[in-house]
Amino acid sequence: MIKKKVILNFSPENVERPVTYQLIKKYDLWVNILQAKFEPKLGGKLLLELNGSEDQIKEGLSFVRQIGVEVMLLEQEVLWDEKRCIDCGACVSICPTGVLSLDQMTYKLKFDYEKCIVCGNCVEACPLQAIKVTF
Amino acid sequence: MQRTYEEINTKIRSGKAVIVTAEEIIPIVEEKGIKRAAEEIDVVTTGTFGPMCSSGAILNFGHSDPPIRMQKVWLNNVEAYAGLAAVDVYLGATQPSESQEMEYGGAHVIEDLISGKKIKLKAISQGTDCYPRREIESYITKESINQAVLFNPRNGYQNYNVAVNTSDRKIYTYMGILLPHIGNANYSTSSQLSPLLNDPQFRTIGIGTRIFLGGAQGYIAWEGTQFSPQILKDEEGKVIYKGGTLAVIGNLKEMSTDYIRAATFKGYGVTLVVGIGIPIPILNDEIMRNAAVKDEDIWTEIIDYSFPHLIKPSLGRVNYKQLREGNITIRGKNVPTSPLSSYAKAREIAQRLKEEILRGKFLLQEPIRKFTEESKLKPLLEKR
Incomplete structure (x- = not known):
């Protein structure tokens, strides 16, 4: 069993497809919905944590792509502008899942995308506006 | 020692x-x-x-022709204090933009100036005999102005x-x-x-x-x-x-x-x-x-x-x-x-x-005067 976090981008054409149902039923994945945002007629986004074997996850995601739903990694939707960042650490203490930390040797910011639930706390806490979320 | x-x-x-x-x-x-x-x-x-927060820059734009005694000045829509001589202002870091509010302010103008960007200048005045002009709009950079002192x-x-x-x-x-x-x-x-x-x-x-x-x-x-x-x-x-x-x-x-x-x-x-x-x-x-x-x-x-x-x-x-x-x-x-x-x-x-x-580029300067030793913080009392 491995865990993988992905963001599914739905278009107006495929927004009504029961994707989560099929990931569970057909591909035997444990699906944890961490965030969901849908707008009628516009599409939507799902942040999923998938639990399963590597093959199951691979097949499940290839099915998702086949029906036209875009599969994104967190790094593509949580954008950290390292040039803008000054490593102040204002984001560290408001992150509920420990994604953000200061390295105890260099005191530079570390970003552990695997722990991110796209809550957006860091976006509003960053005084340099160096973090953007497109979710 | x-x-x-x-x-x-x-x-x-x-x-x-x-x-x-x-x-x-x-x-x-x-x-x-x-x-x-x-x-x-x-x-x-x-x-x-x-x-x-308590930061800002003193800027001198130079004189236009005809000249203006700037009474109100905006830089990228951020107001700078112009209650000084004709073309001197003090741009405060925390002053918010009049169009973007907190997203942009005096500090951003300072950063943009340092990075060499063009800044939009707008100034108005009532006009005087010696400074007849009543308004001006132009662009400045750190190179185009006389002084920019933090x-x-x-x-x-x-x-x-x-x-x-x-x-x-x-x-x-x-x-x-x-x-x-x-x-x-x-x-x-x-x-x-x-x-x-x-x-x-x-x-x-x-x-x-x-x-x-x-x-x-x-x-x-x-x-x-x-x-x-x-x-x-x-x-x-x-x-x-x-x-x-x-x-x-x-x-x-x-x-x-x-x-x-x-x-x-x-x-x-x-x-x-x-x-x-x-x-x-x-x-x-x-x-x-x-x-x-x-x-x-x-x-x-x-x-x-x-x-x-x-x-x-x-x-x-x-x-x-x-x-x-x-x-x-x-x-x-x-x-x-x-x-x-x-x-x-x-x-x-x-x-x-x-x-x-x-590298010998920075020599130490002895203070020419020490700070005032006894200094107590005074609150602002409301008096009538």
């Missing part, structure tokens, strides 16, 4: 000065002791890079509170976002690297001291506003130095956006992140002892920012070693901490200042 500024500068000029940062000095003093360290080390460099009335706070929030709602402060029920704790100093914590009694730092300011060489112009140094001691002997501040000045045209940045604290407003580094000449053993201070010996107070009055309740004391580890305990609760001042950048500044001195 006694050493003079002149002796140090002679060594700097001949490339023989021994310089370390305020971090590097700690293990040296631990190993060799104060006396030997003081004999060997000539200068200790400090650094800080944090939000400093002059910050209060920077480099010696020490600062740790901010927490005991209320049941999230609050937006100049100390960042504070989560309810003491959900986080924010602090803001470079502690063992901080200029005024390495010379807490201002033995070497005074008016005229040459400093690293925003990537350029600047000077301490005066003690900062609200200057009110205090030494607090508790029963256990924990000492808190606080209240020292600096007014600093330097040529904005020579600065770099690596060391001056605009920032916006959500729900609070715009501020300027300023990089300052101060060299401390090791003139005697006492100055060496102070410059070797380390995080575990620097204490500060945990303050409840949800209390909407001037004097806010304290929840205890904590040292910077604990704060920097990322978690502290308040009322039995494990609380994550955030610095708002960049330690990585403070380190970079202290290092850069050290290298500049080593």
